[in-house]
Every structure is written in structure tokens, then in C-alpha cells.
Amino acid sequence: MERLDDISARLLALGWAPELAFLERTYSERRYDELFSNHRFVCMTTKLTEHGWRRIKGEMTRLMQGVRKQRLDDEAHTVSYKRGMSFESAGKELVEEYLDEHEEMKIFGLNIADLMHTPEVQHLLCAPKDTHVDEQSFLALQAQMETTMEGWKSRACNTLRQLIRRTKRAPKASNVDMLELATTVFRCNCCSPGYLFYPNVLGHKCLRPGPDPLFTFLHGHRYGLFDNMLFLGMFEARNLRFEAALPRTARQIIQVCNKDPDTVTAREMDSLDIRLVRDDVTIMTWRAAVS
Numbered sequence: 424m425e426r427l428d429d430i431s432a433r434l435l436a437l438g439w440a441p442e443l444a445f446l447e448r449t450y451s452e453r454r455y456d457e458l459f460s461n462h463r464f465v466c467m468t469t470k471l472t473e474h475g476w477r478r479i480k481g482e483m484t485r486l487m488q489g490v491r492k493q494r495l496d497d498e499a500h501t502v503s504y505k506r507g508m509s510f511e512s513a514g515k516e517l518v519e520e521y522l523d524e525h526e527e528m529k530i531f532g533l534n535i536a537d538l539m540h541t542p543e544v545q546h547l548l549c550a551p552k553d554t555h556v557d558e559q560s561f562l563a564l565q566a567q568m569e570t571t572m573e574g575w576k577s578r579a580c581n582t583l584r585q586l587i588r589r590t591k592r593a594p595k596a597s598n599v600d601m602l603e604l605a606t607t608v609f610r611c612n613c614c615s616p617g618y619l620f621y622p623n624v625l626g627h628k629c630l631r632p633g634p635d636p637l638f639t640f641l642h643g644h645r646y647g648l649f650d651n652m653l654f655l656g657m658f659e660a661r662n663l664r665f666e667a668a669l670p671r672t673a674r675q676i677i678q679v680c681n682k683d684p685d686t687v688t689a690r691e692m693d694s695l696d697i698r699l700v701r702d703d704v705t706i707m708t709w710r711a712a713v714s
């Protein structure tokens with residue numbers, strides 16, 4: 424015991440106080456003994472001499488370095504966890520308030536997971552651990568929610584545009600946003616719901632897979648609860664079974680309606696309010712006919 428106290432005193436003098444405190448605070452008695460008090464250099468019966476300390480100092484320092492890594496990891500995790508919890512409550516409030524004022528954004532399926540992955544929120548979540556970040560820090564983002572959500576929408580739309588550009592029939596450059604074109608549709612081969620139009624495609628459930636990233640962020644690596652999903656995840660178009668499709672039938676239908684498939688938007692087609700008849704029996708909108 425005296426030797427243990429002597430070694431601890433030497434380590435304290437070398438600045439390992441936080442590590443020794445961490446060992447006592449977080450380790451069970453058994454683990455503490457295994458790692459430290461029963462260490463072959465610590466539990467010897469001989470009294471610690473100056474010469475003896477020099478002989479074991481290197482080994483004891485390596486031991487403390489290992490503990491320091493654990494301590495820093497543990498502190499980082501605690502900070503992340505607290506920030507995640509603060510964001511969970513503030514984020515819900517921010518998204519709800521934003522959607523109350525922007526009904527038109529509801530169709531995008533926008534949720535707290537999308538908000539969490541914006542640079543503005545990541546900046547706070549990943550700030551150096553000694554930076555104070557709490558619920559109020561996240562709530563303060565309310566003042567810039569317009570910019571934050573516009574940024575999110577723009578990145579999500581660009582992902583979809585990239586998918587369209589990869590298709591053989593990608594539209595030639597025109598003044599109309601390719602996402603708005605009536606010929607632009609997407610296909611999800613996970614659930615085959617027919618073609619998906621923009622903007623509804625952004626809310627499609629298969630493109631918001633679990634586990635919810637917030638939940639993973641909070642509990643994932645510590646508790647391993649990857650199978651849980653609190654709500655739909657963030658929009659994620661990188662899905663091998665999802666693709667842009669520019670079907671020939673869409674062009675034909677648009678031409679039947681006397682419109683130019685290279686320039687007419689889905690909204691313009693809607694405003695025609697026409698009904699098409701298939702096989703003299705089924706009456707349908709142009710969207711249903713394309714799907």
C-alpha cells in the first residue's frame with residue numbers, strides 16, 4: 424500500500440492527477456486493481472527507491488498515457504452526448520417553428536435529422552470540447568433558419584440534379600430548372616411506388632433511411648442501439664436502388680398535350696388541368712399517365 428501511495432505521489436508530481444482521478448472515478452475496483460494497484464511494478468513488497476522509480480517510470484508513464492487517451496475519449500463523448508441532447512430538444516422546436524411559417528417546405532419531408540446535418544448545426548455540435556454549447560446556442564440559430572434551410576434545400580436539389588445529369592436523356596441546358604421539368608421523374612426500386620416527382624421525392628421514405636443519425640450520434644457507439652429509429656432519417660439520395668428516370672412516355676404524353684417536353688414544367692402541365700383516357704376506360708391526370 425505504501426508503494427502504491429509512493430508511485431501515485433510520483434505520478435501526481437509529474438502531472439498525471441487527472442488520469443489518477445479518472446481511474447478512481449470511472450474504474451470498478453476490480454479493473455482498478457487489474458490495471459494499477461495489482462500491476463507487477465506496483466504490488467511489489469519492496470519499498471520504492473529513487474533507483475527503483477527510474478526503472479519503472481517509463482512503464483508507469485505508458486500506463487498513464489493509455490488512461491489519458493481513455494479520459495479524453497470519455498470527455499469528448501460526454502460533451503457530444505450533452506450537445507446532442509441539447510440539440511434534440513432545440514432542433515425539434517426550430518423545425519416545428521420553421522415549418523409552421525413555411526408550409527410549402529413540408530412537402531420536402533424536412534425534419535430534425537436534416538437540420539442536424541447542416542453546416543450551422545455541425546459547427547456547434549463539433550466545436551472544440553471546451554467551447555460552451557447548450558440548448559440556447561442551438562436555439563440562437565433561429566435567427567438564421569431561413570438561410571440554413573435554403574442551404575439544405577439547395578444541397579438536396581443539387582444531389583438530385585447530379586442524378587439527372589448521369590442519365591442518358593439528361594435535358595439540354597435551358598432556362599428551366601431540370602428538377603421542375605415535367606419530364607423529370609425518379610424511380611425508387613426499393614418499393615416501386617411508380618415514378619416520383621420533385622419535390623415529393625425529397626420526402627420519400629426510402630431516401631430517409633434509419634437509423635436516425637441523431638439517435639446514432641447520441642447513443643450509437645456507446646450503447647449499440649443501431650436498430651432503433653425514433654423518426655425518419657435525413658434525406659440521403661445515395662441509394663443504389665434510386666435513380667433519375669426520364670421516360671420516353673413522359674415526352675410522348677407532353678407532346679400529346681401540345682407542349683414542348685424540353686421546356687414545359689410539371690406545374691405548367693398541372694395548370695392545363697387535362698384528363699387523359701387510356702384504353703377508352705381509364706381517365707387520368709398527366710402525372711398518373713406518366714407514372
Ligand SMILES: [Zn+2]
Nearest residue numbers: 611613614629
Ligand atoms: Zn422507395
